[in-house]
Every structure is written in C-alpha cells, then in structure tokens.
Amino acid sequence: MRVLMAVMVAVLLAGCASSTMDDARTRTPTKTLTSAKADQLVAQCVQFAWQDEAVFGVDAAAYLQAGKVGGYTVYTRAAEVFVDIKAEPSGTAVHYYAIEDSSVSKRRLAALATCL
Template identity: 70%
Template sequence: MRILMVALAATLLAGCAGSAMNDARTGTPYKTLTSDKPEKVVAQCVQFSWQDEAVFGVDAGAYLQPGKKGGSTVYTRSAESFVDITADASGTALSYYAKHDDFVAKRRLAALATCL
C-alpha cells in the first residue's frame, strides 16, 4: 500500500511539473547555451550540480528525465527551474527556463554553466 501511495504521489507531482514546463516552453528561454560535450554528460553534470546542498540548501533537489522532444530535461521541484538539453549538429544545445528572475535562478544558471 505504501508503494502504491508513493507511486501515485510521484505521478501527480510529475504531472504538475510537466504542465508548468510546457507553459514555460511556449515562451523564450531565460538563457540559451551550447556545449561541445555529449548531451548525456551535460545532463548528468547539471543534475549533480543542482543537487549541491552547500549551494542550494534544503531545496537541492534536481531530477533527470527524458526530454519532451528528445534529449534530456533536468528540473527542480515544482519546475521552478529546468533545462532542456538536446544534441544538435554543433554539439549540445541547452535551453534554461526559470520561473522567477531572482538570485536562485542566477545561481542555478551559474551551476549549469560549470557543466559546459
């Protein structure tokens, strides 16, 4: 029963985050970046850097999932910040979205930039 409740809660949270991300994708990204590194390496690095409790405190959760149109998406709880990471002809393209233009969004962008 516990496993069923956990699975249901995770599904509901993913659905809420998914709709927030879809809404954000209709606009322009907060920042667009590129990297010469492979997409999977960049995605894992971003996830790891966003999970640094020394930088983000108790809100250091970061989750990695397959991207909506291929590639990967790394996102935070409630999709406050997320990045779509896709391979393209010149390397890897990153589209970073942030719900608010604040200190936390800039800090997540800086952590993301260390993975390029």
C-alpha cells in the first residue's frame, strides 16, 4: 500500500512539473551553455550538485529523467528551476530555465556551471 501511494505521489508531481516545464520551454531559456562532456555525465553531475543540502538546505531535491526529444532533464520540486541537456554534433547543449529570478535560482545556475 505504501509503495502504491509513493508511486501515485510521484506521478502527480511529474504531471505538475511537466506542464510548468512545457510552458517554460515555449520561451527562450534563461541561459544557454555548452559542454564538451557527454550529456549523461553533465545531467548526473547537475542532479548531484542540486541535491547538496549544504547549499540548498531542505529544498535540495533534484530529479533526473529522460528528455522529451532525447537527452536528459534535471528539475527541482515543482520545476521552478530545470535544465534540458542534449548531445549535439558540436557538443552538449545545456538549456537552463528558471521560473523566477531569485538567489536560489542563481545558486542552482552556479552549481550547474561547475558540471560543464
């Protein structure tokens, strides 16, 4: 029963996050970056960096999922900040989206930059 409830909560959170991310993707990314590293390595690094409780406190949740058109997406709870990471011929493209310009979103961008 507990497992079923955990799965249901995860599905509900993913649905809410997905609509927020789809809406943000219709606009220009907050920041576009590139990396010479493989997309999977960048995505795993970002997820790990965003889970640092010493930097982000109790809001240190970060989730990794396959991207809609390949690559990976790393996002925070309610998708207030997320990043699409995809391998391209010229290197790995990193599109960072922040719903609000805040000190936390700037710290997440700085943590992301350490993974490039």
